[in-house]
Amino acid sequence: MKKRPVNLGRTDENIADQYDDKCEGLQKDAGQNSWDARLTSKGKDWKLVLKYHPLLNCLTIEDFGTCGMNGERWQKYQSLWDTTKAESKDLGARGQGKFLFHYFSKGKLVLTESLDEGGVYRFSSGTTEEYDDEIGKLSDFIPSAKPLDHQGTRIWIMDLKPDLRDELLDYKEFMNHIAKTWWEIIRNWNATFIVNFDGIERTVDLPQLPAVEKEKAFTNEKISDLGRIKKLALHYCKNEVPTQLRGVAVQRGGMTILRLPVSADEAIKNRIYGYCTFDEDLELELKRVEFPNHFGFASKRAWNHVKEYVRRKSDEFVQEISPVRKREVGLSQDLVEQAVRIVNDLVKEYAPELASDATGSGGKQPDPNKPRPPKPPPPPIRIDVFRGNARKLEYDESLITECELINDTADEARVLLQMEIRNEEDNLKFNPKYTLQLAHNSRKGIDIPLVDFQENIDKPGEYKGTAVLANAKGEEIHRRSFTFYLHEEPPPPKGKVFLSKIGFLLGKGKPYERQKQLQLTDKGVLYVNFDHPDLVHVREQARSSKARNHEIVLYSVKCGIDEAVQKLLELRYNEGQLDGDEIREIKRKCDAMYYDAVLISVA
């Protein structure tokens, strides 16, 4: 076997691309490297100083109260994507964060000094591609600089890029980033962060929060077999919480990874903040699924369970504050994954009659001579939403089932909801039962536990989830189901589909320049106008290429929904059923599709 040559020349750019805000990423990685290296577990005398040197146009990141790098740590520091770190309790996961430092330098040059416990001084200079820790000295690069004279590490990011420097030197914003990320260690262990960008040393203080009106805490809560939530604290304040501190901070090792928004009315949501900490086991599980940039988690089992727990507890908390709840409107990490279960699923759910006149492979065209039988009205007490979070699941992922019931009658109703999940061999995987009271004219969400799948127990293949709603006498009143695939590619949609795929066209200067999309072709392809100012705007607004790709997919889904609504209007018109009520009904369906596809709850 030959060693594969690696081109690291643009590694820093690729890594930087993972960060929406590079300066926020810089302080996170700097803090994480340094806090990992603290001399005592509580960070006695730990200090991190970030200083800008205007004459040299460089930034130094110097830590105190840390162990410095001995031979082994030095070697690890010089490596990239050291995956063994993901299995340790340290904050760092893959050793890629330091490459962000190179990104800030015009020449990608970073100098590193470290003094270890034995008083051994080490120096390296390097770019993304190469480094030298044998010949060069600090004075070769900065003649006026004295070498590091205390145990710890100092990093010099040389010749900062002008645009990033200007952004970085907004010290207030930079200190805000630190405060919102590291508040836990500042509060608990007096960790000191000093920012000196203009010749004045400023210590980062705890963020100012308004007085609390109501609070709730949950401690030592077991999360499946993954570990325990040490503490989930929720606070409802008398006044609005600063924007960057709203939601529930998910903490790992004293660092805020992300903040989960709370589902509530704007007025309530803006006054809630909280945090969630974990025991060692659950921290380690979360670390395994954490994004390398420390800004989020992959949608894997550990994170799904934690997210679901926090969502339910914060929902309960919101319920106590205000009986009126509203789902969060915002863009989530896995928004696209959810949204791309697509227009077809939405059409199937909201306007199944449309799917029948589309052209999926094997789809049966309707007989134009045969009048369509009128659609029976939905039962007044029914399952309004019943679906899984993904069409394909892997063994380390969880099925999150969304289920909502509706009682459209003027009376309270007692119902029985029975759910089951079976594989294609009819083996039962999961079958919870719920006896519920539904208030008159109300909607009720059911908290269905997450379902995990294990490789040695659950067979791969097709699974079906079914929910049956029965009245007090046990008579079935409504039933819904969904299908998903475990560790197996779902088959392409067959039979009735609305859309087969989405294409893009250049519309500038063409008669259809002002249209967002053309009507569906005979092959079920929807052509979206790539030049439309709305799509151009969407592309320009995205802060990273990843976000831009997400936004394009979302935009396409929205166009699909618009087309579905248009088709529905035409269909009803041809059936002679298009009156004011029907138009309102179609508008309602349109709103519901948008809500589900685009404005998905992040909770």
Place this chain on the structure above:
Amino acid sequence: MAKAKRGTVRKKKIKFPNGKELEIDAFDAEIVLGNREELQSAEELLEQAEIEESAQAALKEIDVIAQRRPDREKNIWYCYEVGKILQFVDEKGFTDRKGLIWRRMAYDLRPDLFGGEKKNAEEAKRYPETMYHLGKQLEEDVGRATFDQWYEILKFKDIYKEKKLLEQILTACEKGLSGVQLRQRIKDLRSSKGKNK
């Protein structure tokens, strides 16, 4: 995960359920919702948009040259100048899709700049392909052969990279060899160097 289909923008005829047809400029990249490759498709879409933008910019520059040279049909200096502009495919890293780019420029958009309309896309691609390779030649060599002669020479892949061989071929061109005879001569020269293809 499969890589998203690589392509460009091209003219396409689409048909609506009412039987009406429309010719559009469509991207090869398509998003198949639910196939879990939506993001790669979006990435590819943006790359195709970048290519389209570069091709349109190149056409603008070529248009300026064309206005300066009304006698551009098989004009070796026109082709050489255009060839220089077509080097953008290498500069911008689109070399692996140059065939698609030539098709877009010479078949879909501006056949008048590339030797006029052709029966099919495959034929249309050859003219810009010759221009592109011509753009890589030394200026002092360009005038030593006519367009048709260069067309024959450049059919042989990478032949111009062998300086000595090219010199022999251009000498043959200066003696008036062209068409089948020139082709045969090139083959002979190559085989005498043990590089017959």
